[in-house]
Amino acid sequence: MMRVVLILLAALLIGGLLSLGFQYDTGYIRISLGPYLVETNFWVGLLLLLMITLVLQFILVFARRLKGGTGAITGWLNQSAERRARRRTTQGLLALAEGNWPRARKLLSSAAERADTPLINYLASAQASFETGDHDAVDEYLRQALESTPGSELAVGITQAQLQLAGNRLEQALATLIRLRKQSPHHPFVMKLLKSVYQRLEDWRELSELLPELRKRSLLPAEELDSxxxxxxxxxxQQAADDIRRQPAGSRDLTPLVRLWDELPGSMRRDEVTIADYARQLSSLGDDDQAETLLRKVMRNHWSDRLVSLYGRVKGAKPDEQLLVAERWLQDRPNNAELLLALGSLSLRNELWGKAREYFETSLRLRRSPETLAELSRLNAHMGDQDTSQRTLVQNLLKESGLPDLPMPKA
Incomplete structure (x- = not known):
């Protein structure tokens, strides 16, 4: 209100001055511009000049306000676009979770540029494209994801490796993961993915070098790591033994297999399954002496039914001493069915037929093993006792078959 009063007073003052000016001296203004000539009263010209100044001032103020209004409109439009992007992103992620891959890809990719987190949109679009089998689109969305967010190399690379692994593109996945491991040598998820790739590629050498790191960082349950x-x-x-088998039969060199055994970590050199694998390979390659020595040393400090069974099959250089070693074990384990079976086999190797049959029969009474039954039946047959051999086989077959108790004709 005060501002309006001041403006009115200023206008009255100016008007009064102009009225006095008109009475005192009208004067004139002459402006020549090319062929044009403008003449006017001084006071009228001054009034026109003031009016022009006021109009220009008004135009400038209006322009500034219009510019501010345009920014507000632009801001409103941007906010509206961002809201639409968030809504489409949410709808796209829902479609992705529901397995509607084409809709998910369309919604997520269209909202990516305006999304708060374009990286998520592009990665999810890559996932949807993978599910539709469009691998070219997968690569393109991953490239856009990398460009959209600085520092996203690891996240994009892991997603790429996962999709390559899921698509059975194992060589590409391996190359991606090796590159990522150079960037982040101890990243747990990268190492776990590498483990899967090596396992599926059957690259056992590389996997053996990765295993200590997996165990050190407890990236897998202990039982899974052991397995x-x-x-x-x-x-x-197995690979080392197969390579040796491809050598000429008369000049086979077992050094690679023995050297590999020396490379095994201590936990595996004490593992009965791995020891049995190694002893079995030695025996199959003709080095029964070394297999027998290994098994005897291990059994001296660590009893294993698995290993004693293998000990009974190994053809040591001195079968009589091998039998004596096993019989000393029997003093501490008189009711061990597996040891009795091994003793029966060793007795056969020493041509002690009666002792072998006694060991087999005792073992069979303790545990009805198909292998023990077969050994006893075979021995009885070769000793001329065909009836006992057949009766033993038939009785065991009937017991194992689970047939119901039904009436039978009398012979």
Whole structure:
């Protein structure tokens, strides 16, 4: 209100001055511009000049306000676009969770540029494209994801490796993971993915070098790690033995297999399954002496039914001493069915037929093993006791078959 009063007073003052000016001296203004000539009263010209100044001032103020209004409109439009992007992102993620891959890809990719987190949109779009089998689109969305967010190399790389692994593109997944491990050598998830790739590629050598790191950082349950380590060294021993078998029969060199055994970690050199694998490979390659020595040393401090069974099958250089060693074990384990079976086999190797049959019969009474039954039946047959051999087989077959108790004709 005060501002309006001041403006009115200023206008009255100016008007009064102009009225006095008109009475005192009208004067004139002459402006020549090319062929044009403008002449006017001084006071009228001054009034026009003031009016022009006021109009220009008004135009400038209006322009500034219009510019501010345009920014507000632009801001409102941007906020509206961001809200739409968030809504489409939410709908796209729901479609992805529901398995509607084409809709998910369309919604997520269209909202990516305006999304608060474009990285998520592009990664999810890559996932949806993978599910539709469009691998070119997968690579493109991953590239856009990398460009959209600085520092996202690891996240994008892991997603890429997972999709390559899921698509059975194992060589590409391996290359991606090796690159990621150079960037982050101890990243747990990268190492776990590498483990899966090596396992599926059956690259046991690389897996054996990765296993200590997996165990050190407890990236897998202990039981799973033990099983994986056992599988890894089993396959490495098998590969080494197969390579030796491809050598000429008369000049086979077992050095690679023995050297591999020396490379085994201590836990595997004490593992009965792995020891049995190694001894079995030695025996199959003709080195029964070394297999027998290994088994005897292990059994001296660590009893194992698995290993004693294998000991009964190994053809040592001195079968009589081998039998004596096993019989000393029997003093501490007189009712061990597996040891009695091994003793029966060793007795056969020493051609002690009666002792062998006694060991087999005792073992069979303690545990009805198909292997023990077969050994006893075979021995009885070769000793001329065909009836006993057949009766033993038939009785065991009937027991194992689970047939119901039904009436039978009398012979």
């Amino acid at each position: 994986l380590e056992r599988e890894t060294w089993h396959n490495l021993l």
